[in-house]
Amino acid sequence: MTARSDGLLRRIVRHRADYLYVAPALGVMLLVIGYPIYDTVYLSFFNTPPNLALEDKIFAGLDNYGRILSADSFHEATWNTLVWTVFSTFFAFVLGFGAALALNREFRGRGLLRGILLIPYVISAVAASYVWRWLYHSDFGVIGAISVALGFTDTPINFLDNTTVVMPALIVVNVWKEFPFAMIMMLAGLQTVPDHLLRAARVDGAGTWESFVHITLPHLKGVTLVTVLLLLVTNLNSFTIPYIMTGGGPAGASEIWITHIYQLAFGRIRFGLASAYSVILFIVMMGLGYFYVRALTQGDERRGG
Amino acid sequence: MKEHGFWRLGGKLYLAALVVFTMLPMVWMVITSLKTQFAALQYPPEWIPRNPTLDQYWLLLSPANAVGREFLRYLFNSVWVSAASTVLGVAVAVPAAYAFSRFRFPGRNLLFYSVLLRNMFPAVVFLMPLFIMMRWLGLVNTQASLILTYLTFGLPLSIWLLKGFYDNIPVQLEQAARIDGASRFQAFLLIVMPLSAPGITATAIYSFIMAWNEYVYALTFLNDKDRLTLPVGLQRFFTEYATNWPGLMAASFIMSVPVVALFLVLQKYFVRALTDGAVKS
Amino acid sequence: MAQVRLGNIVKHYGDSIAVDDVSLTVEDGEFVALVGPSGCGKTTTLNLVAGLLELTGGTIHIGDRQVNELDPKDRDIAMVFQNYALYPNKTVYANLAFPLQMRKTAKADIDRKVRAAAASLDITHLLQRRPRELSGGQQQRVALGRALVRDPKVFLMDEPLSNLDAKLRVQMRAELKRFHQDLKATIIYVTHDQLEAVTMADRMAVMNHGVLQQYDTPEVVFNAPLNLFVAGFVGSPAMNLFPAEVADGGASLLGPEGWRLTLSERNAARARRATGGVILGARHSMIGLHGEPATDRIPGRVYTVEPTGDITFVHVRIAAANVIASVGPDIRLRADDAVWLSFDQNKLHLFDVASGQALRD
Numbered sequence: 001m002t003a004r005s006d007g008l009l010r011r012i013v014r015h016r017a018d019y020l021y022v023a024p025a026l027g028v029m030l031l032v033i034g035y036p037i038y039d040t041v042y043l044s045f046f047n048t049p050p051n052l053a054l055e056d057k058i059f060a061g062l063d064n065y066g067r068i069l070s071a072d073s074f075h076e077a078t079w080n081t082l083v084w085t086v087f088s089t090f091f092a093f094v095l096g097f098g099a100a101l102a103l104n105r106e107f108r109g110r111g112l113l114r115g116i117l118l119i120p121y122v123i124s125a126v127a128a129s130y131v132w133r134w135l136y137h138s139d140f141g142v143i144g145a146i147s148v149a150l151g152f153t154d155t156p157i158n159f160l161d162n163t164t165v166v167m168p169a170l171i172v173v174n175v176w177k178e179f180p181f182a183m184i185m186m187l188a189g190l191q192t193v194p195d196h197l198l199r200a201a202r203v204d205g206a207g208t209w210e211s212f213v214h215i216t217l218p219h220l221k222g223v224t225l226v227t228v229l230l231l232l233v234t235n236l237n238s239f240t241i242p243y244i245m246t247g248g249g250p251a252g253a254s255e256i257w258i259t260h261i262y263q264l265a266f267g268r269i270r271f272g273l274a275s276a277y278s279v280i281l282f283i284v285m286m287g288l289g290y291f292y293v294r295a296l297t298q299g300d301e302r303r304g305g
Numbered sequence: 306m307k308e309h310g311f312w313r314l315g316g317k318l319y320l321a322a323l324v325v326f327t328m329l330p331m332v333w334m335v336i337t338s339l340k341t342q343f344a345a346l347q348y349p350p351e352w353i354p355r356n357p358t359l360d361q362y363w364l365l366l367s368p369a370n371a372v373g374r375e376f377l378r379y380l381f382n383s384v385w386v387s388a389a390s391t392v393l394g395v396a397v398a399v400p401a402a403y404a405f406s407r408f409r410f411p412g413r414n415l416l417f418y419s420v421l422l423r424n425m426f427p428a429v430v431f432l433m434p435l436f437i438m439m440r441w442l443g444l445v446n447t448q449a450s451l452i453l454t455y456l457t458f459g460l461p462l463s464i465w466l467l468k469g470f471y472d473n474i475p476v477q478l479e480q481a482a483r484i485d486g487a488s489r490f491q492a493f494l495l496i497v498m499p500l501s502a503p504g505i506t507a508t509a510i511y512s513f514i515m516a517w518n519e520y521v522y523a524l525t526f527l528n529d530k531d532r533l534t535l536p537v538g539l540q541r542f543f544t545e546y547a548t549n550w551p552g553l554m555a556a557s558f559i560m561s562v563p564v565v566a567l568f569l570v571l572q573k574y575f576v577r578a579l580t581d582g583a584v585k586s
Numbered sequence: 587m588a589q590v591r592l593g594n595i596v597k598h599y600g601d602s603i604a605v606d607d608v609s610l611t612v613e614d615g616e617f618v619a620l621v622g623p624s625g626c627g628k629t630t631t632l633n634l635v636a637g638l639l640e641l642t643g644g645t646i647h648i649g650d651r652q653v654n655e656l657d658p659k660d661r662d663i664a665m666v667f668q669n670y671a672l673y674p675n676k677t678v679y680a681n682l683a684f685p686l687q688m689r690k691t692a693k694a695d696i697d698r699k700v701r702a703a704a705a706s707l708d709i710t711h712l713l714q715r716r717p718r719e720l721s722g723g724q725q726q727r728v729a730l731g732r733a734l735v736r737d738p739k740v741f742l743m744d745e746p747l748s749n750l751d752a753k754l755r756v757q758m759r760a761e762l763k764r765f766h767q768d769l770k771a772t773i774i775y776v777t778h779d780q781l782e783a784v785t786m787a788d789r790m791a792v793m794n795h796g797v798l799q800q801y802d803t804p805e806v807v808f809n810a811p812l813n814l815f816v817a818g819f820v821g822s823p824a825m826n827l828f829p830a831e832v833a834d835g836g837a838s839l840l841g842p843e844g845w846r847l848t849l850s851e852r853n854a855a856r857a858r859r860a861t862g863g864v865i866l867g868a869r870h871s872m873i874g875l876h877g878e879p880a881t882d883r884i885p886g887r888v889y890t891v892e893p894t895g896d897i898t899f900v901h902v903r904i905a906a907a908n909v910i911a912s913v914g915p916d917i918r919l920r921a922d923d924a925v926w927l928s929f930d931q932n933k934l935h936l937f938d939v940a941s942g943q944a945l946r947d
């Protein structure tokens with residue numbers, strides 16, 4: 001009797017009923033996910049006509065990739081994407097983690113406070129973008145008015161029409177929208193830190209800071225990894241906030257990959273080029289995705305049945 | 306003890322600052338929505354509206370005028386598209402999530418990881434091919450195209466959330482049912498389904514909110530004024546009535562109310578759904 | 587009720603072997619305990635009988651029927667789970683009725699049988715409650731009720747007492763045993779607690795690493811363990827085991843600590859069968875403690891004394907080895923007292939070091 005006594009085929013046949021449960025989902029996913037991915041890769045090797053008569057597309061090999069990688073706009077957008085992603089992720093995480101720490105203690109009104117802090121996360125990005133546009137308004141914006149009232153500037157700042165300020169201004173909005181996510185993830189993580197360890201540390205003479213560093217932080221490694229990865233992914237994929245607030249402007253100062261792809265595809269109707277761009281993004285995401293799946297599925301394999 | 310107090314005070318101050326940061330935009334949205342257009346465009350701003358008015362809300366929500374009819378139309382479209390894609394997504398996701406949680410069929414891991422990986426792909430990657438597909442299917446500018454495409458994010462998400470819920474239902478319950486005379490499917494239907502009702506509700510609401518807030522697909526696939534959903538409708542509104550900030554803020558407010566309300570009511574489920582996978586290990 | 591026959595059953599999970607060629611027969615009306623440390627394959631074996639897992643190889647018969655390919659629902663078995671697996675959204679009544687409903691029993695019959703089962707387990711007053719409103723002991727009874735309500739061929743029990751507190755466990759143990767005697771039920775009972783197996787079962791099957799080690803009455807398993815594993819697993823405190831060399835052509839044993847023990851005729855014959863060294867096994871009750879030396883007494887030093895009331899356990903150090911002996915409560919010993927150990931030759935166990943098997947006559 002060998003350990004692997006039955007072949008793959010036999011196992012598939014034996015489990016055939018199991019596939020019925022996943023078949024509908026797989027069918028839909030093949031249609032709306034599998035096929036589009038294939039098509040994106042396929043189109044990335046073609047020049048497509050601007051009227052989208054796809055039967056007239058011309059095979060272009062790797063031309064699209066070459067053009068993207070050598071274009072100045074790509075380099076600028078890549079730089080902006082990096083700035084956008086790194087700073088958004090960093091501040092959202094730090095703000096959210098801080099909030100989680102402050103909330104990780106029983107006190108009156110804790111639930112309410114958590115609820116309030118979570119609201120930005122559920123509000124529509126479109127609505128949020130318009131609200132912040134209004135806050136940032138060059139003449140009547142409340143932030144400008146507050147800055148003047150507090151004596152920071154003499155005249156209201158024109159946040160969104162200024163190539164140096166626009167990126168930080170957008171990142172603030174993004175962080176506002178996103179820090180609650182980091183907060184609940186880290187709060188959930190904090191609640192799994194075993195109480196008895198913290199008590200033991202206190203008995204051993206550790207202060208708040210020491211037990212945080214030696215007990216809490218090491219325990220949060222897994223959650224932190226997943227949270228940061230998800231934030232990175234979300235930020236790399238951001239579209240709505242920059243698109244609605246500035247449309248990538250002024251002068252491309254807030255153009256990031258996704259808005260740029262959208263502009264190429266639906267502004268200039270160059271699907272081939274935009275597809276190649278998507279594939280590049282796709283490859284970057286796959287790298288992050290690998291770590292994401294690894295982080296998420298630890299311990300999943302032990303359950304059996 | 307003294308040290309403890311120091312950290313607590315710091316925590317309180319930090320939370321207070323964060324609440325101000327979080328609330329400021331929302332408070333200003335509400336304040337602005339209560340002003341007249343003239344009052345909104347003042348410098349320095351009127352911090353508290355001198356003549357608060359609900360005019361903008363009446364305008365938006367009254368079917369008696371063109372603006373109201375248009376806005377209500379968007380609202381209705383959003384409800385319909387979000388609800389339809391949610392129902393469809395959950396119906397397809399429930400058996401799949403159950404299978405991923407319980408069965409060990411060949412290819413399970415590969416399939417499940419590909420479901421997970423979908424969360425990594427930006428909508429834009431799917432936008433062009435789906436647009437081409439919808440053109441080919443003749444669905445461009447229909448809400449069916451949105452309902453279908455919302456499954457690209459709704460389905461993997463629902464499968465992932467639901468699998469988490471099923472993982473928490475002890476497998477012994479189904480084993481007991483099968484020994485008590487139920488088939489595998491009966492055990493699922495009679496024992497597991499009733500127990501997973503809260504999970505299904507939470508998942509449905511989550512996916513409803515995602516669909517409600519979705520913007521890129523709606524922006525790209527729809528251009529017929531009558532068929533727009535709220536996010537795109539809002540944008541249209543903005544281009545049409547560019548200086549009516551109170552109106553825009555009122556519209557944003559109305560659009561946010563249902564999701565925020567749903568969210569706050571079901572906060573507990575939500576937080577669990579969001580964090581379940583990440584803290585398990 | 588029916589006989590259950592396992593013929594060379596095998597279960598693999600991928601590359602690991604959970605159950606390795608186990609054969610045993612549970613007679614009609616017999617109470618058999620599957621016992622072993624966690625991961626020994628006992629629960630897997632039970633799940634194979636239940637049909638919750640699929641066999642990799644071998645056959646399972648319940649009564650005259652080979653059930654290898656049958657669904658759990660068609661095997662006519664009942665099972666009690668460790669965590670009871672009561673349906674949380676159903677009342678106790680609905681929990682008890684569920685197996686009957688699944689078998690399309692008439693409504694009036696269901697009601698009669700549910701009430702009868704509830705009465706026999708003294709849970710009639712709980713019928714309208716939900717599982718979460720019950721104590722552990724009550725949940726345990728409901729789980730039992732759900733199993734007996736439809737008169738199955740075999741009862742399978744997976745550690746049904748391990749979630750109860752110690753006092754309740756003793757009480758439920760007695761009730762379960764009585765339940766078996768009254769119903770003449772065939773029961774396969776999985777436990778990691780050898781005491782449960784010894785006290786309740788007609789026969790016990792000791793398993794380790796997926797292999798059946800010994801299958802016999804508790805008395806035989808206790809008095810004549812077939813190998814070192816069984817010797818160490820069954821009995822509390824565990825049997826004292828210490829290695830020794832066979833000397834004088836089998837006439838005596840030589841310990842690594844320098845002691846020498848002359849063997850009786852019978853034990854000498856056993857010792858001669860050893861392929862190398864032997865392991866000497868003695869239960870605490872078979873070891874005598876003495877205040878002065880004599881031939882065939884092994885010198886040691888009291889390490890600590892544990893009075894339990896009616897019996898006092900004495901831990902004795904022989905060089906680095908620890909031996910547990912027992913004395914009456916009126917004998918006073920103190921730590922670091924010098925003592926000499928003697929053995930009851932008739933109750934001495936000898937094992938072959940190389941194979942771990944008991945050396946027989």
